[in-house]
Amino acid sequence: MFLRHATVFRRRFAAPGSLAAALSGLVLLAGALGPDGVQAAEPNYPVTDAQRGTARQVAQAGVPLSELSPTAPDSYTVKRGDTLWDISSLFLRTPWRWPELWGMNLDAIRNPHLIYPGQMLVLVKNGGRAQLQVGRVIDASGTEKLSPRARETAMDRGPIGAINLTLIQPFLTDAVVLDSNELETAPRIVAGREGRVLLGRGDVAYVRGEMAPRRDWQVFRRAQPLTDPETGEVLGFEAAFVGTAEYLQPGEQRTLDDGKPEIIPATVSLKTLRQEAGVGDRLTAPQPRDDGRHVPHAPSSPLDAMVVSVYGEGLQAGQNQIIAINRGRSGGVEPGHVLAIWRAGSVVRDREDPERTSVRLPAERNGHLYVFRVFQRVSYGLILASETPVRRGDHITQP
CATH class of the missing domain: 2.40.10.410 (FlgT, C-terminal domain)
Structure with missing residues (x-):
């Protein structure tokens, strides 16, 4: 399989500056092949209408040389830890315009940034325009230029991200904004075992409120309003993520012999914590997650x-x-x-x-x-x- 793909690859890049290479070069190869020349899984990352329009323009035009960074290299080998933003900043004056340099083959691939450590990116200039391609340097005579290069052997062989995901990964769960202050009526921790007020991982907590018998719950601190700096209007309620809890035992409400109600709270065990949990913290069903792997792009309209x-x-x-x-x-x-x-x-x-x-x-x-x-x-x-x-x-x- 690798030899077959290599043959297609060589034909595609044999004509420097070809418009066909502009569309299919970087993205098609990067999406079709993983770092070892095998078919790579293709996550369904979003591609906006504006990016699609840009890609069509790239197929015909490319990027003016004036948009390139004065220090843009002729080629660059992707390293572990690189991001799309880093690489775009290396080649472009304005890195958010990366689709104009990289291009997208929209018929063949949904994900425009399956770029792997170890791949070489080649800057091809032709007729006052420039495009970035994945492959080896081939001169005007069609001769491949070989040079010593390191082989990537890291355990993490996945594609590079748009930005350094380690900077935002915790916030993909931590940062939650609710349209209304619905946490005010959510189940809440009323006590810890042996009267503890601050609770850590593995501690048991007692929760009052209606809890469906689901295993996993998320714990949030009481939500705080976010107000518009200009109008003072409440835009939403920010809830700080505390951690997760495992549902152990349901609560109940029963009537005593004297006719008075007695409330027995549900029991949960705290599993993972970003900070200490405490009395008054709220529990909700798990919030939708986002892996954060979005394509950097500018808005299509003024903002x-x-x-x-x-x-x-x-x-x-x-x-x-x-x-x-x-x-x-x-x-x-x-x-x-x-x-x-x-x-x-x-x-x-x-x-x-x-x-x-x-x-x-x-x-x-x-x-x-x-x-x-x-x-x-x-x-x-x-x-x-x-x-x-x-x-x-x-x-x-x-x-």
Whole structure:
């Protein structure tokens, strides 16, 4: 099988700069073959309409050389730990425009980023345009250029992610925004064994409320309202994830001989914890999970948002920290959006003006945000880069 695919591969890349290679080169090969030349499983990651349109344009045009980074290499071998954002930043001035450089074969593959450690990416320039292909360097005469290279032998042989998933993996469960404060009426911990108030892994907790006989439950701290920095409107209720619990025994309510009711709470065992559980924490059925493997892309239409909060009750955030913004699904935000962060201009006094008039300095671009989880009116994003601290009220736009 490998020899057969290798033959197809050589034919595809024998003509440098061919438009057929533009579509099928990078993505088709990366999606069809794993790192060992065998058929790879193809996860169903989302591809937006805007990306499809971009891919069709790439099939005809490619990327202008002016869009390339001045230090873009002619070739690059993917290493373990690389991300699509890292590699796109290496080749492009604006890494969120990666589909224009990489292309997608939409008829053959749904996932546009099955790129593996050990694969070589080759930058092909032709007629003032550039495209990125997977393969070995072949010169104009059709001769393959061979050079020593390392063989990837790491245990993790999966495709590289869009960003460093270890930075957001905990938040794919931890960060939950509810449209209403439904946790207020959810089953809650009323006591721990032997009167304990703070509970750890393996501890038994007693829960009051209606609990369906399902084995696994999630534990959240009481939800806090998220308010719009501009209007003060409540956008949703943020519930901090505490951990998971295993359902052991149902509760009941019975009537004593004197006619008074007696409540016996349900019993659960705490399994995994991000923080200590305690009396008052709420239990819910498991929330839908998202693996976070979304394709980085810019919004297809203008977007104007603001920073609502820094996750974890911080006052300011920097690179690799999580923030919430006041736009969600209803505002056209989707997972994978790359957005620009703007620092509001400070107010200064004009010292030469006899009236000492106040002057608002213009807003300045401060960094980039990668949206990884989207709710109805709120979204969470990872700060990819920032020059100065990001604060509540800072503006967010399309890049």
